[in-house]
Amino acid sequence: MQLLFTMNLAEICDNAKKGREYALLGNYDSSIVYYQGVIQQIHKHCQSLRDPALKVKWQQVRQELTEEYEQVKDIMGTLESFKSEKPADILAPQSEERPEDPAVWPPPIPAEHRNPVAVKRPNSAVKQQRKESPGLQHRGAGPGGRGQANPKADRPGSRDARGTKAKDDKGKKGAGEVAGDVEQKKFDSTGYDSDLVDSLERDIVSRNPNVHWEDIADLEDAKKLLREAVVLPMWMPDFFKGIRRPWKGVLMVGPPGTGKTMLAKAVATECGTTFFNVSSSTLTSKYRGESEKLVRLLFEMARFYAPTTIFIDEIDSICGRRGTSDEHEASRRVKSELLVQMDGVGGALENDDPSKMVMVLAATNFPWDIDEALRRRLEKRIYIPLPTAVGRVELLKINLREVDVAPDVDLDLIAEKIEGYSGADITNVCRDASMMAMRRRIQGLSPEEIRALSKDELQMPVTMEDFTLTLKKISKSVSAADLEKYEAWMAEFGSV
Structure with a gap:
């Protein structure tokens, strides 16, 4: 479908x-x-x-x-x-x-x-x-709303938010694209390598991730902490000053597929902050010294677009323990620059002004591999656990809201059977179960007969039998031994 x-x-x-x-x-x-x-x-x-x-x-x-x-x-x-x-x-x-x-x-x-x-x-x-x-x-032809004339298209040599030049002789936009309603401010690349600025603008700046709190099931404790760390300082700037200043960094720890990335995007969406999605490949260059420049430029741009959320996914791949035998000298320099920038040296932020706030959100599946100095800078360290029984039911409802469900489907019973499954595992279960009816319908048909099927013939509800067959094929991806390691680390270094 x-x-x-x-x-x-x-x-x-x-x-x-x-x-x-x-x-x-x-x-x-x-x-x-x-x-x-x-x-x-x-x-x-x-x-x-x-x-x-x-x-x-x-x-x-x-x-x-x-x-x-x-x-x-x-x-x-x-x-x-x-x-x-x-x-x-x-x-x-x-x-x-x-x-x-x-x-x-x-x-x-x-x-x-x-x-x-x-x-x-x-x-x-x-x-x-x-x-x-x-x-x-x-005018755009996409379903997202009415397009408007691009105010930048009439200026020769102007650039849009992705760093691409607007064509002077072609003011049209392709079907499905919607022109920006408000002209976004542009980072001044004077004094910096314009190619590096364009690379960061194109690859990691996202001003509307479009993920909301209701899109994330359960995890109420994590949502509460993130609201306190990011949302409330913007609502009550007079209170969050001095010793009560906002947290500079939050580390989300947990098994894979529990919703850490979704939480980061929800923070950026609900707060209206500019979202920088950083990975190890974004800050890696084959030229000597360029990776450190990218790290510094990243934080300079974050201060310019403040309030900003910098999300570093799989941070253990960027800032692992220093001093190990297999550590490369270039990797150590990148780690040092990242630690310096997170501490605010060489460009201190106005911590008393929430509108200038730069929030660093990090996520990892291997918290025991993170450098001790980085762990200190990530002041809040929270555990993102596997979904509870209530959370599993909510996840099933969220994943099945776009498909027809047969009356015999008991979500509470399914939630009991998938205990120990992560959020990503539950999504895979719903996806596979929703395709069972289609598989039965096209079984034995030739390619011509399959192409001739109408949309209504494939609109069949998901049954309890579909979930039973799916659960026989899809197992959980997180072991009990892994959960014990996370709980032991949180007991020693957690800061909820």
Whole structure:
């Protein structure tokens, strides 16, 4: 079902893009054909949607494309009216006023009237229509809302938030893209390597991860701590000062697949902070000294875009224990620069102003491998455990909210059977169970018969038998010995 939806959406976007391109090139006949097709496709897609909010968005897109279609038709009508006029008819009044006496020469015709004016009018009319029709150039065809003209597209050499140059001669945007409503502030790369700045802007800056607290089941203690560390200082800036200043760093420890990355993205979404998603590859370079520059530039950009959340996933791969026999000298320099920047040396933050706050969130599955100095800088160290019985039921509901569930499905019974499963394991169970009905339906069919199946034939509810078969194939990924190691480390170094 997801594959069919993706194919339909890609086809709709492609047809809308071609319709606009043909209109801008003056091939209005082909443009109208594509517009008619994409409007019909969206109409059929709206009939198959069940989500009212999503249906309203698609109807808005269809309305915008219909307006563009009408504009193209108006342009074609204007051109046809010009073609129907004859030059002789336009110049006829001038010939009637000329003297009939052959002995008297007529006055000379001005240069601008020597050629029929009807030949030049269509091109100027088309240009005028294009200038007055921003919908043909700047409107997106995606379901996410109405696109608006990009204020940066008119400035030569300007760059958008991803660091790519805006084209001066092509103001249009591809189908499915929505222009930014508000121009974002741009980091001044003066004094820095512009390639490094562009790399960081492109790879790790994300201003809206779009993950909310309700998307994460259970983990109430972790949510409470993260709200206290990030959200409350922005709501009560007068209270969080001095000794009560916000925490500089939070380390999330736990088995794989328990929701550590989701929590970090939810923090950035709910607080409206700029989100820097950092991995070991982001801060690694083959050139000597460039990795340290990337670390420093990362924190400089974080201070510029403050309030900011820097999320370092798998931090043990970047800042493991120093002084080991297998440690490389370049790796040690990167670790030292990271520790210096986290301590605020060489560019201290205004800790008393929450609007200038830079919060470092880190996640790891191997907390015992982290350097002791980094562990000290990550002032709060919280454990993200496996989901509880209540959390497992919530996770099942979240994962199954987009599919039909048969009445015989007992979520409480399934939650008991998947005790010890991580959040990622539960997602895999729901995904596999939701595909069981499709597997039964296409069993024994030829490729031609499978392609001929309609969407309604594949919309079959998930049954309890599907979950029973799935649980026989998918086992938990976290062992009891691993859980004991996490609990022992938290008992010694935890700071909840």
